[in-house]
Amino acid sequence: MEIILEDFTKRFGEVTVIEKMNLKIREGELLALLGPSGCGKSTTLFTICGIHRVDGGRVLFGDQDVSRVPAQQRNVGVVFQSYALYPHMSVFENIAFPLTVRKEHKNTIREKVAEIAELVHIGELLKRRPEQLSGGQQQRVALARALVRKPSILLLDEPLANLDAKLRLEMRSEIRRIQLETRISAVLVTHDQVEAMSMSDRIAIMKEGEILQVASPTEMYQQPINDFVAGFLGNPPIAFLDAHVQEGEIHLLNRKIQFNFPGSSMPTNGTKIRLGIRPEHYQPNNPIQIPGTISFVETQGRENLYDVMLDDGSILRSIQSSATESIEKSAQVLWGIQPDKVLIFDQAGNRI
Amino acid sequence: MKAALAELQIELTPYQINTLSQAAYTGWVWTTDNFHKMTILPETKQILFNTIIYVTFTLLLFNVGFALVLAIATFYLPKGQAGIFRALWLLPRISPSVLYVVLWKWLTWDTGFLNAILNPLGVAQRNWMLDTTLNAWVFVVLINGFIGASMGMILFSSAITAIPKPLLYASEVDGANRWQQIRFIILPQLKWPILFVTVYQCLSLLTSFEQILLSTDGGPGSTTEVWALAAYHNALDNYWGNLQYGYGAALALVLVVIGVIMSFIFLRFFRFQELVRQPRIEQ
Numbered sequence: 001m002e003i004i005l006e007d008f009t010k011r012f013g014e015v016t017v018i019e020k021m022n023l024k025i026r027e028g029e030l031l032a033l034l035g036p037s038g039c040g041k042s043t044t045l046f047t048i049c050g051i052h053r054v055d056g057g058r059v060l061f062g063d064q065d066v067s068r069v070p071a072q073q074r075n076v077g078v079v080f081q082s083y084a085l086y087p088h089m090s091v092f093e094n095i096a097f098p099l100t101v102r103k104e105h106k107n108t109i110r111e112k113v114a115e116i117a118e119l120v121h122i123g124e125l126l127k128r129r130p131e132q133l134s135g136g137q138q139q140r141v142a143l144a145r146a147l148v149r150k151p152s153i154l155l156l157d158e159p160l161a162n163l164d165a166k167l168r169l170e171m172r173s174e175i176r177r178i179q180l181e182t183r184i185s186a187v188l189v190t191h192d193q194v195e196a197m198s199m200s201d202r203i204a205i206m207k208e209g210e211i212l213q214v215a216s217p218t219e220m221y222q223q224p225i226n227d228f229v230a231g232f233l234g235n236p237p238i239a240f241l242d243a244h245v246q247e248g249e250i251h252l253l254n255r256k257i258q259f260n261f262p263g264s265s266m267p268t269n270g271t272k273i274r275l276g277i278r279p280e281h282y283q284p285n286n287p288i289q290i291p292g293t294i295s296f297v298e299t300q301g302r303e304n305l306y307d308v309m310l311d312d313g314s315i316l317r318s319i320q321s322s323a324t325e326s327i328e329k330s331a332q333v334l335w336g337i338q339p340d341k342v343l344i345f346d347q348a349g350n351r352i
Numbered sequence: 353m354k355a356a357l358a359e360l361q362i363e364l365t366p367y368q369i370n371t372l373s374q375a376a377y378t379g380w381v382w383t384t385d386n387f388h389k390m391t392i393l394p395e396t397k398q399i400l401f402n403t404i405i406y407v408t409f410t411l412l413l414f415n416v417g418f419a420l421v422l423a424i425a426t427f428y429l430p431k432g433q434a435g436i437f438r439a440l441w442l443l444p445r446i447s448p449s450v451l452y453v454v455l456w457k458w459l460t461w462d463t464g465f466l467n468a469i470l471n472p473l474g475v476a477q478r479n480w481m482l483d484t485t486l487n488a489w490v491f492v493v494l495i496n497g498f499i500g501a502s503m504g505m506i507l508f509s510s511a512i513t514a515i516p517k518p519l520l521y522a523s524e525v526d527g528a529n530r531w532q533q534i535r536f537i538i539l540p541q542l543k544w545p546i547l548f549v550t551v552y553q554c555l556s557l558l559t560s561f562e563q564i565l566l567s568t569d570g571g572p573g574s575t576t577e578v579w580a581l582a583a584y585h586n587a588l589d590n591y592w593g594n595l596q597y598g599y600g601a602a603l604a605l606v607l608v609v610i611g612v613i614m615s616f617i618f619l620r621f622f623r624f625q626e627l628v629r630q631p632r633i634e635q
């Protein structure tokens with residue numbers, strides 16, 4: 001089902017947390033709601049499922065306005081960050097709960113629970129209590145409970161935050177598999193960009209209650225609309241350099257380095273700009289060379305990450321295969337950038 | 353002794369009686385006579401029955417039942433209102449018992465509040481508290497229940513607020529209405545405090561009698577005379593003046609033994625240890 005937030009506004013007392021947000025979740029897609037802590041992701045999620053009431057605007061499920069419909073009647077499946085499994089019930093009772101309160105027939109419940117338990121691979125755990133399960137298993141139970149009612153939409157609030165690194169990887173693909181198999185529209189709340197990029201069809205990036213950009217992971221990575229989005233996506237993160245425009249050229253580091261302005265919408269002479277350069281685009285063989293000194297080396301196994309300090313004290317990052325000989329700290333390097341791969345932002349941070 | 357004096361038609365002042373009593377005190381002896389007496393006196397059965405009625409009704413209706421209702425109701429009220437409401441129900445607990453019972457007496461007296469309202473409506477004037485056995489019981493349970501409900505209310509309230517919020521949210525999005533939320537989420541989470549209050553209040557009700565003493569004093573007749581009150585009456589406040597310290601003490605001793613036995617049964621039956629040890633799921 002398609003879900004639409006229309007001019008959605010939410011206040012807590014005097015504080016307006018979200019003002020006139022517009023967001024559309026397409027039928028069958030997994031949309032990641034990505035943003036730093038406290039930006040209002042959970043608030044948005046809780047409003048979609050009806051735990052919070054809107055203070056303005058509308059929530060639409062398909063073409064039905066559910067803004068005033070209580071949570072009980074929205075038929076939304078939610079996986080909470082803490083899983084919120086009912087500790088006094090068995091796994092079976094937990095998964096069956098949404099059906100039990102609807103007073104569905106015992107046999108129907110048994111069938112549906114068995115079916116969904118099969119889907120999330122916990123068929124043999126049904127008799128246990130939540131406390132007898134590992135984190136990953138609890139996660140699967142929570143997912144099963146959310147899905148068993150065939151919800152209009154599945155909401156996941158930082159579902160992987162409590163898992164260790166290995167389990168996180170496993171559950172990442174599991175959640176995606178289950179979502180694709182059920183073809184259910186889903187919203188995944190996360191502050192982990194890797195999670196958002198690897199699991200979702202589209203990402204909506206949020207900052208201070210506002211949605212900055214909605215795009216596919218690749219598009220958002222390559223074409224961020226501002227420096228915040230550019231900085232939020234990518235690990236190791238993008239580096240920024242100050243520069244200015246002079247007669248169709250970009251001047252860097254007191255004009256020691258100059259190159260033609262890529263693209264057409266050239267700013268006027270003397271405009272100060274910021275260049276965003278991703279670590280994979282500052283490499284030994286690129287044309288526009290920028291000299292510097294290695295100030296930090298991080299070995300990540302397959303790759304090495306270098307921080308390079310330039311003459312004026314600013315930092316560029318480079319990530320290179322560790323197959324090549326690694327370079328020591330304090331070594332002088334002369335690596336380069338590719339003008340068409342550079343992201344250019346104005347003083348306010350918007351992409352030019 | 354006093355009976356003997358009456359037979360001889362000798363009248364003495366209390367002071368003289370006292371002196372005489374001291375002189376007549378025969379010292380203590382080891383005896384099981386009092387326990388034997390207990391088993392044959394018909395009034396024993398009566399006070400046992402009364403005690404069971406008193407404890408059961410006060411406990412179930414108020415100390416646990418009404419306390420639960422209060423705690424759950426105030427949980428769903430806005431914070432400010434809930435606080436006022438809870439404070440109100442604490443008043444019976446913190447007011448001096450004599451004053452508190454006197455208020456109830458005012459309410460039910462021949463010329464009291466109830467009559468002042470009901471009389472003009474054509475209801476005959478009466479002492480509502482002591483009018484019938486049923487009335488007496490209703491008021492005994494009310495008077496004690498209003499005091500006892502506050503402890504359960506406080507314990508249950510804090511236990512409810514300790515339930516992790518996501519659990520309640522989850523039950524709402526899972527489609528549970530208020531009643532189902534109470535039945536399937538809140539009550540199961542209150543299992544331990546409910547058991548605790550039941551046991552604790554049961555034991556304390558067994559030995560409490562001051563409110564009954566102050567209100568009905570076991571009346572009308574001895575229809576609301578409970579075990580602890582009987583012990584007091586026999587030992588310290590016999591209307592006829594023949595204070596039976598020994599018999600009163602024997603009654604009290606039985607009460608203590610019953611209390612100890614019940615404590616053990618409760619501890620066994622509810623497996624407190626296990627309840628306390630049970631790890632709570634991280635929320």
Ligand SMILES: Nc1ncnc2c1ncn2[C@@H]1O[C@H](COP(=O)(O)OP(=O)(O)OP(=O)(O)O)[C@@H](O)[C@H]1O
Nearest residue numbers: 012013017035036037038039040041042043044191
């Ligand atoms: N019940 C509440 N009362 C008052 N303020 C609240 C309440 N819930 C959230 N807020 C505020 O609203 C803002 C957004 O909170 P929200 O929980 O949606 O953030 P979030 O993006 O989910 O963050 P996180 O990643 O830390 O979970 C925060 O500033 C928070 O302090």
Ligand SMILES: [Mg+2]
Nearest residue numbers: 041042043157
């Ligand atoms: Mg959150």
